[in-house]
Amino acid sequence: MLKGFYNSSELDFTIPENKEAMLKAFEQVDKEKGNDYPLIIGGERIMTEEKIFSFSPSTKEQLGAVSSCSQELADRAIRTAHNAFLSWRTTPVEERICCVRRLVELMKQNRFLLDAWSIEESGKNWGEADGELCEALDFFNSYIMHMRELDKGLELMDTDEAVKCIYIPIGVGVAVPPWNFPLSLLAGMVVSAVITGNTIVCKPSSDTPIVAYKFIELCEKAGFPAGVINFIPGSGSVIGDYIVKHPLTRFVNFTGSKEVGLRISRMASEVSEGQKWIKRVVAEMGGKNAIIVDSSADLKRAAAGIANSAFSFQGQKCSACSRAVVLSDVYDAFVEEIAACAKDLQAHQGSGREDLPMGPVINKSAFDRISHYIEIARNEGTIVCGGGFDDSKGFYIEPTVVRDVAKNAVIAKEEIFGPVLAVIRAESFDEALEIANNTEYGLTGSVYTEDRAHIQKAKEEFHVGNLYFNRKSTGAVVLQHPFGGFNMSGTDAKTGTRDYLTNFLNLKSICEDLTY
Numbered sequence: 001m002l003k004g005f006y007n008s009s010e011l012d013f014t015i016p017e018n019k020e021a022m023l024k025a026f027e028q029v030d031k032e033k034g035n036d037y038p039l040i041i042g043g044e045r046i047m048t049e050e051k052i053f054s055f056s057p058s059t060k061e062q063l064g065a066v067s068s069c070s071q072e073l074a075d076r077a078i079r080t081a082h083n084a085f086l087s088w089r090t091t092p093v094e095e096r097i098c099c100v101r102r103l104v105e106l107m108k109q110n111r112f113l114l115d116a117w118s119i120e121e122s123g124k125n126w127g128e129a130d131g132e133l134c135e136a137l138d139f140f141n142s143y144i145m146h147m148r149e150l151d152k153g154l155e156l157m158d159t160d161e162a163v164k165c166i167y168i169p170i171g172v173g174v175a176v177p178p179w180n181f182p183l184s185l186l187a188g189m190v191v192s193a194v195i196t197g198n199t200i201v202c203k204p205s206s207d208t209p210i211v212a213y214k215f216i217e218l219c220e221k222a223g224f225p226a227g228v229i230n231f232i233p234g235s236g237s238v239i240g241d242y243i244v245k246h247p248l249t250r251f252v253n254f255t256g257s258k259e260v261g262l263r264i265s266r267m268a269s270e271v272s273e274g275q276k277w278i279k280r281v282v283a284e285m286g287g288k289n290a291i292i293v294d295s296s297a298d299l300k301r302a303a304a305g306i307a308n309s310a311f312s313f314q315g316q317k318c319s320a321c322s323r324a325v326v327l328s329d330v331y332d333a334f335v336e337e338i339a340a341c342a343k344d345l346q347a348h349q350g351s352g353r354e355d356l357p358m359g360p361v362i363n364k365s366a367f368d369r370i371s372h373y374i375e376i377a378r379n380e381g382t383i384v385c386g387g388g389f390d391d392s393k394g395f396y397i398e399p400t401v402v403r404d405v406a407k408n409a410v411i412a413k414e415e416i417f418g419p420v421l422a423v424i425r426a427e428s429f430d431e432a433l434e435i436a437n438n439t440e441y442g443l444t445g446s447v448y449t450e451d452r453a454h455i456q457k458a459k460e461e462f463h464v465g466n467l468y469f470n471r472k473s474t475g476a477v478v479l480q481h482p483f484g485g486f487n488m489s490g491t492d493a494k495t496g497t498r499d500y501l502t503n504f505l506n507l508k509s510i511c512e513d514l515t516y
């Protein structure tokens, strides 16, 4: 069934033409700086008095402003999406797919500009930004393939009656993505909704609204009818609860923190006046991911993989490793290796535009939260590398390695979402597994080992949605490593898969007695 699907390849920025194209895209970003972006409801562009300002985390420079949606306009967006649903739901699947295919082409044509805006707003480096664009393309291509299959309905038993069981769309969805994958996660939410025949109201993160707007503009150009995709940046506290509780909202697709995910889940379970359905919620949330380093592991390889998992994009991936659980007999040797990797990264940190291995964290509030955890770390272990932070020019935090952290320490239990790694000692492989599982989360995990029996044991007992061996815990690739977490990490929706699309579909079983 996967015949014909291929993963998109990331650009090689050592090729001069690619580098030049990227620099040109930054020039274009500079020209566009300071622009004002509207809401888009039913194809209409609406400017509001209230604004959300986007800032570069690398330099603190203001990049532009987007209109901020009120509850009244959010109501209009949901009603508009509801009206658009009445015709979009019966639009043939191949017509919907045509729009998505045009979107794929438009994304490719606008690749450098999308990458550049993503770098500017989120502080990621070039490779991370382009990797994200590839992930978005992979989502689209996988959803095209899955939708064609789903459109055939379920295979049923032969009978004298005419029977079929078909997938039908369910209604208006609300997409609430995070800022850390401002393009791929938002785009995946939008396209999974509309390719299945639903309509969507998208509320981007207030940290990355411009790259979101650029994507929605391409959706319009791709030919999705007005009202099918609506764009309403807004504050979570002003319109967040409102759009979740709205009686015409049929499903909510959320990715973000545990706190907001649980709030959405609670709000969505309450029935509003006039509501005729049980709302569906996809909520992909945080992690406190562990990588186990076994006695038999290649320590250099483990340290390199863990440094990449813990510090790339400044530890701001839900899949990032924030706990290294290391067997006692290799503990000291491993700490030396990981500290050396972190020191090397520390020397290569700068703005997103400089395209270095490490950049800034997203904003002042993240900077304050992470630096607060570093202060806690000083009392909970020994910092062997990093520990410094500086927000004079942008929001920079050094890659920080903390050794001798107890398994129940605060920095071993809470999601920090920054470049801070706790190194925890385990006396046996069984204890290492117990420590790895000892959080409320269950998103990603990895084990570095050459012991087959330990690999087998971890396959059975390491309870995470994405488990890896002898590699980093980040960088899931669509349809190679379907992504989604257990426990408080979320609903395990596994983006990119056929199962994922069924979150947004009903199955209708139809039977006709032919003897009548």
Ligand SMILES: NC(=O)c1ccc[n+]([C@@H]2O[C@H](COP(=O)([O-])OP(=O)(O)OC[C@H]3O[C@@H](n4cnc5c(N)ncnc54)[C@H](O)[C@@H]3O)[C@@H](O)[C@H]2O)c1
Binding pocket: 176, 177, 178, 179, 180, 181, 203, 204, 205, 206, 235, 236, 237, 239, 240, 241, 244, 255, 256, 257, 258, 260, 261, 263, 264, 284, 285, 286, 287, 317, 318, 319, 415, 417, 443, 484, 485, 489, 490
């Ligand atoms: N599991 C995954 O696949 C995955 C992927 C990326 C990020 N994450 C998690 O996301 C978090 C970081 O992202 P973040 O800081 O954007 O998370 P967040 O929870 O602060 O915000 C996520 C989104 O929710 C919106 N929001 C806030 N309050 C709301 C409300 N009351 N109602 C509706 N929407 C509301 C925000 O504006 C934003 O668009 C981390 O915890 C990270 O682990 C998880």
Ligand SMILES: N[C@@H](CCC=O)C(=O)O
Binding pocket: 180, 181, 316, 317, 318, 319, 473, 474, 475, 476, 477, 483
């Ligand atoms: N899917 C991404 C993480 C997304 C969350 O931030 C990875 O596998 O690294």
